[in-house]
Amino acid sequence: MHSDTGAHHLVVEFDLPSNPEVRDRRVRRSRSALLSAAVRLVSERGTTAVPATDLAEAADVSRRVLYLHFGDRDGVLLAAAAELVTRELLPRxxxxxxxxxxxxxxxxxxxxxxxxxxxxxxxxxxxxxxxxxxxxxxxxxxxxxxxxxxxxxxxxxxxxxxxxxxxxxxxxxxxxxxxxxxxxxxxxxxxxxxxxxxxxxxxxxxxxxxxxTEDLSENTACDQSAPPEIAGSAGADDPGPRGRA
The missing domain is CATH 1.10.357 (Tetracycline Repressor; domain 2)
Incomplete structure (x- = not known):
């Protein structure tokens, strides 16, 4: 880290790895450590109320790294659950x-x-x-x-x-x-x-x-095959009221 403390301004520069592969490797290592720490601490304590500070310390990273990668504690826990299922279960x-x-x-x-x-x-x-x-x-x-x-x-x-x-x-x-x-x-x-x-x-x-619909069609077909009955009508052999009189 280099600093320039002039009279009117302060400039702070961080020496970051120039190789992208090195940075990616560090990012993956930090994420993996945080996810493993989340599974371990939640399992040990029986609660998700694990402070972000404890997660960061267990993963040997700063709280800033935790917030940078996951936003907050719950973000770490959700990512840990997804990673556990994806790594341990889905491939099988x-x-x-x-x-x-x-x-x-x-x-x-x-x-x-x-x-x-x-x-x-x-x-x-x-x-x-x-x-x-x-x-x-x-x-x-x-x-x-x-x-x-x-x-x-x-x-x-x-x-x-x-x-x-x-x-x-x-x-x-x-x-x-x-x-x-x-x-x-x-x-x-x-x-x-x-x-x-x-x-x-x-x-x-x-x-x-x-x-x-099929039931209705079958019932209709049965009704059509039976002889029609008209209420109050006389049969062919029935002479009617006058004939009987």
Whole structure:
């Protein structure tokens, strides 16, 4: 650092690395250290109320670096959740999430890192955390929606994917927050698959059932095949009131 303390001004210059690769490497190292510190401290303390100063000290960076990269403490926590899912879980998943081994892999990941996810889902940034994690799973749920429910248009597929993602995240959140220790990933995976089976079965039953229009057409055809009956009319062999008199 160089300084020039003239009578009328103060100039401060910082000696930054001239090589962009060195700067990028330092940035990546600082970000990685902060994200790791966030997962560790939240897990250890059981709360997201971890001061930014503590996060910076645990990562061996300044608070200025934290604010520069993530804006605030919650920004660090959200990025840590996204990075954890992206690094540890998504590479082990196929394109859809509807088979038993895949669902079990998902359940085992969240059970393994429960001490981090549980405070995140009950802390100040819970809503943002749920939206962040859901956005990572949306492409997978979109593929599942198309496979499970057949040929859906773009809007319908997106709405079904949103529904599946939201329902799964609610069940997952309840399991992580309120589930008894130790969590049972096998049992939770079976619960998700059972719910999915009910939804797909109901959808297929509905598609195979006749529509109200078809029922109406069948009833109309039956009515037309029967002889007409006119209220108050006499039959061919009925002589009528005068004949009977």
């Amino acid at each position: 998943l196929p394109q859809d999430l509807d088979d038993a081994p895949t669902t079990l892999t998902l359940a085992r990941h969240f059970a393994e890192y429960r001490e981090f996810y549980r405070p995140l889902l009950t802390g100040s940034c819970a809503y943002a955390a749920i939206r962040t994690v859901n956005s990572l799973f949306h492409p997978y749920r979109l593929a599942s929606a198309r496979r499970l429910f057949g040929d859906l248009d773009e809007q319908a597929a997106g709405e079904v994917a949103d529904f599946l993602t939201g329902a799964a995240s609610m069940a997952l959140g309840e399991w992580l927050v309120d589930g008894q220790d130790p969590l049972d990933p096998d049992d939770f995976a079976q619960r998700l698959l059972r719910i999915q089976s009910v939804l797909t079965g109901a959808y297929r039953d509905r598609r195979s059932a006749p529509t109200p």
